[in-house]
């Protein structure tokens with residue numbers, strides 16, 4: 001029986017196998033945030049001579065990439081990102097996700113939106129029939145915390161301020177529990193439309209294109225029904 005850590009290592013290796021054929025001297029790849037993404041970064045470092053560099057979804061990942069000798073570009077300098085590799089907190093069969101457990105959801109959404117392909121790397125504990133057991137992170141402009149909390153209560157959720165945490169964008173995170181997420185894309189649009197919300201951690205309007213799912217039986221590849 002593989003541990004969750006071993007499952008993460010296997011999916012990080014599978015992500016490396018996925019990315020290696022895409023690497024070329026002019027290629028900049030997108031890299032996410034979290035323990036699974038970290039394992040991918042560590043494996044990628046051995047191949048740094050094969051590609052130009054990376055754009056990253058957090059200061060933490062940028063620091064790790066830089067320390068391993070992978071050049072990190074400002075996204076404003078880059079016009080093409082062939083692939084974005086990142087984990088998730090929950091993913092469903094339609095490759096809709098909840099992300100932001102590490103608080104990097106906004107930059108994750110930005111880098112993912114630039115990338116041609118979002119490849120989500122998860123262990124099987126993250127695959128759920130319906131999103132919402134994992135509290136939904138929402139990045140909020142600090143002055144709007146009380147009002148956004150009241151607004152999300154209308155969707156059936158209870159918001160808790162993530163204590164002692166400030167995002168890379170100088171904002172705060174509300175973690176919303178108790179949501180029943182039947183239409184993830186619809187809820188994503190509704191929450192993102194609340195004044196003061198930077199973005200919510202639902203990735204459903206544009207979910208992942210591919211998921212590499214690490215199971216006890218091996219790594220499975222799932223494709224988005226949208227693609």
Ligand SMILES: O=C(CO)[C@H](O)[C@H](O)COP(=O)(O)O
Nearest residue numbers: 034035036087100101102104
């Ligand atoms: O969205 C994220 C960070 O904001 C991560 O992708 C998510 O929290 C999964 O992390 P891990 O790979 O450590 O389980």
